[in-house]
Amino acid sequence: MRKVSLDELAPGMKLAKDVILDDGRFLLLKGFTIKKRYIDKIRLYNIPYLYVEDEIGKYEHFSEEVVYTETFQTIKNVMESVRQGDTIHLPVLKETVDGIVQKILNDDNVFMKLTGIRDIDNYTYLHSVDVCIYSVIAGKSLNLTDSEVKELGMGAILHDIGKCKVPLCILNKPARLTKSEYETIKKHTQYGYEIVLSTPGVNPAVANIALHHHEHWNGTGYPSGKSGHKIDLFSRIVAIADVYDALTANRVYRKRFMPHEAAEYIIANAAQYFDPDLLQVFLDNIAVYPADIIVLLNTGEIARVVEAKGEASIRPKVMVITRKDGPPVLDPYEIDLTENPSVNIVDIIS
Numbered sequence: 001m002r003k004v005s006l007d008e009l010a011p012g013m014k015l016a017k018d019v020i021l022d023d024g025r026f027l028l029l030k031g032f033t034i035k036k037r038y039i040d041k042i043r044l045y046n047i048p049y050l051y052v053e054d055e056i057g058k059y060e061h062f063s064e065e066v067v068y069t070e071t072f073q074t075i076k077n078v079m080e081s082v083r084q085g086d087t088i089h090l091p092v093l094k095e096t097v098d099g100i101v102q103k104i105l106n107d108d109n110v111f112m113k114l115t116g117i118r119d120i121d122n123y124t125y126l127h128s129v130d131v132c133i134y135s136v137i138a139g140k141s142l143n144l145t146d147s148e149v150k151e152l153g154m155g156a157i158l159h160d161i162g163k164c165k166v167p168l169c170i171l172n173k174p175a176r177l178t179k180s181e182y183e184t185i186k187k188h189t190q191y192g193y194e195i196v197l198s199t200p201g202v203n204p205a206v207a208n209i210a211l212h213h214h215e216h217w218n219g220t221g222y223p224s225g226k227s228g229h230k231i232d233l234f235s236r237i238v239a240i241a242d243v244y245d246a247l248t249a250n251r252v253y254r255k256r257f258m259p260h261e262a263a264e265y266i267i268a269n270a271a272q273y274f275d276p277d278l279l280q281v282f283l284d285n286i287a288v289y290p291a292d293i294i295v296l297l298n299t300g301e302i303a304r305v306v307e308a309k310g311e312a313s314i315r316p317k318v319m320v321i322t323r324k325d326g327p328p329v330l331d332p333y334e335i336d337l338t339e340n341p342s343v344n345i346v347d348i349i350s
C-alpha cells in the first residue's frame with residue numbers, strides 16, 4: 001500500500017483504503033479500481049491524498065478495461081456505419097474480436113468484472129460486447145477450436161447488427177411495443193443475416209447467428225421456429241448469453257434484474273428456451289457475482305464478494321466491510337448467502 005496525492009492518482013489504480021468524508025460518509029470503498037470519473041469526484045471533495053495498492057498488478061484490470069472500451073468503440077463504429085448504409089469493415093472488427101478471444105483463451109476470468117457496466121444510451125453496443133465475451137467463454141469450455149471460437153465471437157458481437165435497419169423510435173421506445181412494432185423488431189434477425197452474409201470474407205456460420213439467436217429450444221422462437229439441435233450450436237450459445245445479459249441491463253422500459261435473478265430466470269425457463277446442456281456449461285463458467293465486486297445487501301450491509309464461480313456464484317460468500325448507514329465495520333465478517341436465505345444482494349455498487 002502507498003499514499004498518493006490526487007495529482008498522482010491514475011485510472012487503473014486500486015484503492016487500498018476506504019475514502020471517508022469529514023462527516024463520516026463513505027465516498028469510495030477499498031478495492032475500487034480508480035476510473036477517470038472517480039478522480040473528478042474526489043477532486044470536488046478536496047481530498048488531498050489516498051491509499052492505493054502497490055505497483056504489482058496495478059494496471060492489470062485497467063488493460064482489460066482498455067480492451068473492453070476499444071471493442072465497444074469498434075462495434076459502435078460498425079453499427080453506426082451500417083445504419084448509414086455502409087457495409088461492415090471487417091479487418092478492424094476481426095482484429096478486435098480476435099484480441100478478445102485470445103485474452104479469454106489465456107484466462108476466461110479476464111473480463112468478468114467488466115461485463116454489466118452499461119448505461120442506457122450505449123446499451124446496444126455494450127450488450128454486443130458482453131454477449132461476445134460470454135459466448136467465447138462458453139465456446140472455450142466446450143473445447144471448440146480456436147478458429148471456431150473466433151467465428152463464434154464474431155457472430156456474437158454481430159448478433160444484433162440487423163437492429164441498424166430498425167427505426168430508432170421503435171428500438172428506443174420507452175414503453176411496451178405494439179404488435180406491429182414487435183413484428184418490425186423481429187425482422188432484425190433477417191436483416192442481420194443479409195448484412196453479415198453480404199460482407200466479403202465472413203463465414204456463413206457467423207451470419208446464421210444473426211438469423212437464429214432468437215430461436216427457442218422448444219421451437220417457439222423466431223424467425224424459423226426451429227427446435228432442439230436443428231438450431232445451430234453457435235446460435236444456441238448466443239441465445240443464452242443474449243437473454244442473460246439483456247436481463248441484467250437497465251432498459252428504457254424497465255429496471256435491470258440483479259445477476260442472480262437473471263440466472264434464476266434462465267434456469268426457470270431452460271426447458272422452453274435453451275439447450276439444457278449448454279445452459280449448464282454457461283452457468284458453470286460465468287461468475288454471476290464475480291469475486292471482489294462490492295454489493296449492497298438487503299440488510300444495509302455493504303460487502304465484497306469472495307471468490308466464486310459457476311452456480312455457487314448465484315449466492316456467493318461475501319465479506320461485509322461497511323454499512324450503508326452507520327459506522328464502518330472494523331472487523332470485516334463473512335456471510336455465506338447459501339446458508340442465509342433471508343439475506344439477498346439488492347444492488348451492485350462497483
Ligand SMILES: [Fe+2]
Pocket residue numbers: 159160188213214
Ligand atoms: Fe436480437
